[in-house]
Amino acid sequence: MNLQQPEPLIPPVHPDVQMKPLPFYDVLDVLIKPSSLGASPAQRYHQEKYFIFxxxxxxxxxxxxxxxxxxxxxxxxMVQIQLRFCLSETSCPQEDNYPNSLCIKVNGKLFPLPGYAPPPKNGVEQKRPGRPLNITSLVRLSSAVPNQISVTWAPEIGKTYSMSVYLVRQLTSPLLLQRLRMKGIRNPDHSRALSNSQGATSSSVWLTHI
Structure with missing residues (x-):
């Protein structure tokens, strides 16, 4: 009796992943909805995938x-093109999380990633802190020419990642304060940002977040 071998599970191209909302940005448009960084058997050690928007x-x-x-x-x-990565988990909204050995090129130009966080213990692999990436400076600001993002990463056993791209508006301190007053409930993230940025410019709000 011949038993059929189970087919390998292929992650969906557009998994039902939701990113955790960022308190300092309003999402204006979704340019690339969460898309799976599925591993290819032909690329064993480093995977590469291209995205167009x-x-x-x-x-x-x-x-x-x-x-x-x-x-x-x-x-x-203030209006930015924002690139985000996360685990392809659908149980709850996902925080920013980078795959290992991540390398990003936007329109052929290398995008500099944030530095590594200090390892908690000796011998533990360093991990970049996950955060949204502002790729606006490398994007072609033209409706006539598309933009290409190249993503290279090292696959991890048991983990699949997704990437997405958004058009967002960075919120200023006065607007954040106005929203808090309207809601009447202080969000801890908002409160921390405002307490650290009294009289500061909108760019410092971003610094308090990262």
Whole structure:
């Protein structure tokens, strides 16, 4: 009697994953909904996957009018293109979580990742702290040309990750305070940010979050 071998489980292309909302940002649009970083048998040690997204004229306009020029020729945006990674878990909203050996290129240019957190014990592999990634500076702000994201990572046994891209608006301290007053209930994350950023600019709100 011939027994059929079970087919390997293939993660869904778009798993029903929800990202945990960020207290300092409003999501304006979903540019790439949570997409599985499924492992390919042909790529044993390092996996690579490509994603494409395009901006509408309205989205380009929103990003451009939010631009602020900083000293040294740098630019800051209140409306941003935000890249997020998480575990492909559907039981609850997921926090930002990076796969191992993550490498990101946006339109062929390497995106610098946050530094590693100090390891809790000697011999424990260092892990980057998960946080949303602002890739606006590498995105083509044009509705005529699509954008490509290349993701390279090292697969982990028993873990599958998802990535997603959003158009978000960074919230200012006055707006956060106004929302808290309207709700009448203090969210611990909001309160911590506001207590650390009295009289600060909107960019410092981001610093208190990370």
């Amino acid at each position: 395009a901006l509408t004229p309205q989205q380009v306009r929103e990003v451009c009018i939010s631009r602020d020029f900083l000293p040294g020729g740098r630019r800051d945006y």
